[in-house]
Amino acid sequence: MSNTKGYAAYSSSEELKPFDFDRREMGPKDVKVEIDYCGVCHSDIHTAHNDWGMSEYPIVPGHEIIGHVTAIGANVSKFKEGDLVGVGCLVDSCGECPSCKDDLEQFCFNGMVMTYGSPDPVMGGVTHGGYSTQIVVTEDFVLKVSEKLDTKKVAPLLCAGITTYSPLKHWKVGKGQKVGIIGLGGLGHMGVKFAAAMGAEVVMITTSPEKGEDAKRLGAKDVLISKDTEEMAAHAGTFDLLLNTIPVEHDLNPYLPLLKVDKTMIVVGATPVQLHSMGLVFGRKSIAGSLIGGLKETQEMMDFCAEHNIVSDVEMINLEDINKAWERVMKADVKYRFVIDMKSFR
Amino acid sequence: MSNTKGYAAYSSSEELKPFDFDRREMGPKDVKVEIDYCGVCHSDIHTAHNDWGMSEYPIVPGHEIIGHVTAIGANVSKFKEGDLVGVGCLVDSCGECPSCKDDLEQFCFNGMVMTYGSPDPVMGGVTHGGYSTQIVVTEDFVLKVSEKLDTKKVAPLLCAGITTYSPLKHWKVGKGQKVGIIGLGGLGHMGVKFAAAMGAEVVMITTSPEKGEDAKRLGAKDVLISKDTEEMAAHAGTFDLLLNTIPVEHDLNPYLPLLKVDKTMIVVGATPVQLHSMGLVFGRKSIAGSLIGGLKETQEMMDFCAEHNIVSDVEMINLEDINKAWERVMKADVKYRFVIDMKSFR
Numbered sequence: 001m002s003n004t005k006g007y008a009a010y011s012s013s014e015e016l017k018p019f020d021f022d023r024r025e026m027g028p029k030d031v032k033v034e035i036d037y038c039g040v041c042h043s044d045i046h047t048a049h050n051d052w053g054m055s056e057y058p059i060v061p062g063h064e065i066i067g068h069v070t071a072i073g074a075n076v077s078k079f080k081e082g083d084l085v086g087v088g089c090l091v092d093s094c095g096e097c098p099s100c101k102d103d104l105e106q107f108c109f110n111g112m113v114m115t116y117g118s119p120d121p122v123m124g125g126v127t128h129g130g131y132s133t134q135i136v137v138t139e140d141f142v143l144k145v146s147e148k149l150d151t152k153k154v155a156p157l158l159c160a161g162i163t164t165y166s167p168l169k170h171w172k173v174g175k176g177q178k179v180g181i182i183g184l185g186g187l188g189h190m191g192v193k194f195a196a197a198m199g200a201e202v203v204m205i206t207t208s209p210e211k212g213e214d215a216k217r218l219g220a221k222d223v224l225i226s227k228d229t230e231e232m233a234a235h236a237g238t239f240d241l242l243l244n245t246i247p248v249e250h251d252l253n254p255y256l257p258l259l260k261v262d263k264t265m266i267v268v269g270a271t272p273v274q275l276h277s278m279g280l281v282f283g284r285k286s287i288a289g290s291l292i293g294g295l296k297e298t299q300e301m302m303d304f305c306a307e308h309n310i311v312s313d314v315e316m317i318n319l320e321d322i323n324k325a326w327e328r329v330m331k332a333d334v335k336y337r338f339v340i341d342m343k344s345f346r
Numbered sequence: 347m348s349n350t351k352g353y354a355a356y357s358s359s360e361e362l363k364p365f366d367f368d369r370r371e372m373g374p375k376d377v378k379v380e381i382d383y384c385g386v387c388h389s390d391i392h393t394a395h396n397d398w399g400m401s402e403y404p405i406v407p408g409h410e411i412i413g414h415v416t417a418i419g420a421n422v423s424k425f426k427e428g429d430l431v432g433v434g435c436l437v438d439s440c441g442e443c444p445s446c447k448d449d450l451e452q453f454c455f456n457g458m459v460m461t462y463g464s465p466d467p468v469m470g471g472v473t474h475g476g477y478s479t480q481i482v483v484t485e486d487f488v489l490k491v492s493e494k495l496d497t498k499k500v501a502p503l504l505c506a507g508i509t510t511y512s513p514l515k516h517w518k519v520g521k522g523q524k525v526g527i528i529g530l531g532g533l534g535h536m537g538v539k540f541a542a543a544m545g546a547e548v549v550m551i552t553t554s555p556e557k558g559e560d561a562k563r564l565g566a567k568d569v570l571i572s573k574d575t576e577e578m579a580a581h582a583g584t585f586d587l588l589l590n591t592i593p594v595e596h597d598l599n600p601y602l603p604l605l606k607v608d609k610t611m612i613v614v615g616a617t618p619v620q621l622h623s624m625g626l627v628f629g630r631k632s633i634a635g636s637l638i639g640g641l642k643e644t645q646e647m648m649d650f651c652a653e654h655n656i657v658s659d660v661e662m663i664n665l666e667d668i669n670k671a672w673e674r675v676m677k678a679d680v681k682y683r684f685v686i687d688m689k690s691f692r
Contacts, residue, residue, distance in 0.1 A: 098607075099607055102607075104607065104630075107607050107628070107629055107630070109583070170630070237455070261444075261445055261448075261450065261453050264632070267623045267626060267627065268627065269623060269627075270622070270623055270624040270627050271622070271623055271624075272621070272622045272623075273621050273622070273623055275618070275619050275621045276616070276617070276618045276619070277613045277615060277616055277617055277618075277619055277635055278616040278617075278635075279635070280613060280633065280634060280635025281613065281614065281615075281616050281635035281636065281637045282453070282635070282637055283453055283635070283637075284450075284453070284516070284634065284635060284636055284637065285634065285635055286610070286632045286633065286634040286635075287626065287632065287633050287634075288626060288630065288631065288632040288633075289623055289624075289625070289626025289627035289628070289629070289630060289631055289632075290627065290630055291627045291628055291629075291630065
């Protein structure tokens with residue numbers, strides 16, 4: 001008997017298909033969540049297609065989960081039945097290593113347990129994510145969600161949101177700074193909203209002039225077309241930070257001259273890049289990586305969103321339509337995130 | 347009538363040949379230096395061979411200059427005749443821009459005037475460097491040199507020294523840190539000496555096992571052979587800083603796993619590199635560039651060397667032998683820096 005319905009990838013080449021499976025028995029610190037919404041992240045597709053060479057099948061994607069608590073273990077103290085909650089990219093970590101003690105569970109020395117596709121320490125096989133009706137998660141990896149926001153638009157905050165919020169916060173974005181967001185997709189549109197809410201002057205840097213108007217609606221003050229070498233030269237040496245959200249192989253070199261002396265470009269995509277160190281050496285510039293965020297910071301981001309009324313721009317779908325949605329994600333044809341309405345699937 | 351004798355590159359393909367030329371008339375803030383020693387830097391060769399596509403001929407290389415003051419202008423306050431002094435990679439900058447005001451003249455917004463190969467604002471043509479009998483430099487770009495050190499071994503501090511001292515200082519190397527120096531050449535051997543003198547545990551990271559003993563003599567506690575994947579894995583996640591001195595195109599990816607979370611690899615070579623951003627994203631790691639140092643920091647470095655008795659390991663040559671020396675530099679066949687004895691050329 002299976003207690004959970006979902007959709008899974010059965011191999012790297014097939015479409016997602018229905019998959020019934022068991023969630024684990026409730027432990028004393030566990031929270032059971034009935035899933036209302038799940039965002040569709042490009043990582044879901046990379047994992048299903050085994051683009052990173054680590055996938056084990058079948059696999060249920062989904063790590064932007066919003067739902068309601070339907071049961072709690074005996075020792076759960078932070079949540080009660082009926083609470084609106086979120087589950088993001090992580091569902092567990094060792095809790096003991098220096099990274100975990102620093103609230104950087106995403107860098108756990110013993111390996112974070114990702115919401116899907118990680119070895120499942122309880123059930124065996126791999127963990128299964130949010131393209132499903134319910135999930136059981138230890139309470140320290142469950143997030144509180146404000147009732148103030150439009151809940152279906154909150155789901156993408158759990159990955160697209162924290163992936164952009166964390167570096168902007170870590171590199172201390174604020175008033176008086178000029179911040180460039182490179183690429184306007186699921187991540188980029190959140191980067192614009194956050195950097196603007198933090199008080200920075202935001203410039204959308206894109207190859208696509210037609211995205212300019214939308215970038216301004218999201219909070220960008222200016223739009224810089226990266227193919228326009230004259231315009232790029234006019235902005236040289238003026239940026240305090242660049243957040244590069246480009247998810248595919250690309251050339252970093254044209255962006256480095258935009259930075260002021262001693263400033264940083266953050267990359268959040270995991271991809272090969274072209275680089276000549278000349279662009280770093282002149283001006284003592286840096287390129288840094290950033291990966292989602294720890295649980296404490298993710299909760300802080302959720303609270304920041306409630307305070308500043310920040311949500312994602314989403315397009316709702318039913319779970320049955322996931323394969324069509326993925327095709328559109330692969331063509332970057334979504335503004336700016338698909339969210340699955342799981343209520344349609346119960 | 348020419349007042350200065352030297353050796354110059356007349357084109358990108360010829361050997362250096364004798365070249366007589368005029369130094370400028372003394373201005374009120376100028377210091378005239380009779381050159382005793384000049385270090386041989388790989389940049390000299392890159393510039394003479396026009397590897398960076400910016401060279402104008404004839405050009406007199408040399409930016410690791412040690413000499414004695416033979417005359418001073420009416421308004422010179424820091425130097426007197428007979429003083430032992432140094433001239434490094436820069437001989438002027440605007441003095442007005444934010445970088446100059448921050449003591450980062452190497453990033454002058456209006457373009458630093460390099461010791462050789464820069465447009466010469468006084469004489470026209472390009473500036474001429476230290477492969478010559480004398481030089482005239484405004485006093486703010488002249489460095490005081492301690493009489494305590496073996497003078498002929500001091501010359502390479504002006505480029506190889508400051509290039510490695512500056513990032514180690516900027517990234518706050520000190521006791522309790524494990525610092526990796528990648529590559530054992532003119533820069534690397536100074537990096538080992540400085541990092542050890544700053545109190546760090548230094549590991550020489552090299553492709554050449556035969557360099558191990560020498561690295562330890564210079565101050566390294568350990569030697570890590572970068573081709574040995576098992577040894578590299580054993581050091582994963584243990585370094586507080588990496589200083590990468592490799593001067594040719596190479597792959598950065600194998601080094602990034604060595605860094606702890608949130609730590610940085612500094613590159614000081616200007617070269618194409620291979621990079622996959624995955625290595626930065628996991629662990630929020632950075633790659634940063636660094637270029638020589640400002641005048642204030644270069645003087646600080648010279649004083650640090652006097653205090654800690656730090657000089658370069660050098661091999662002395664006469665100016666007539668420069669072409670043979672360059673051939674050996676191109677084969678990395680020098681431990682670790684050639685210095686021209688200009689006294690032999692007067």
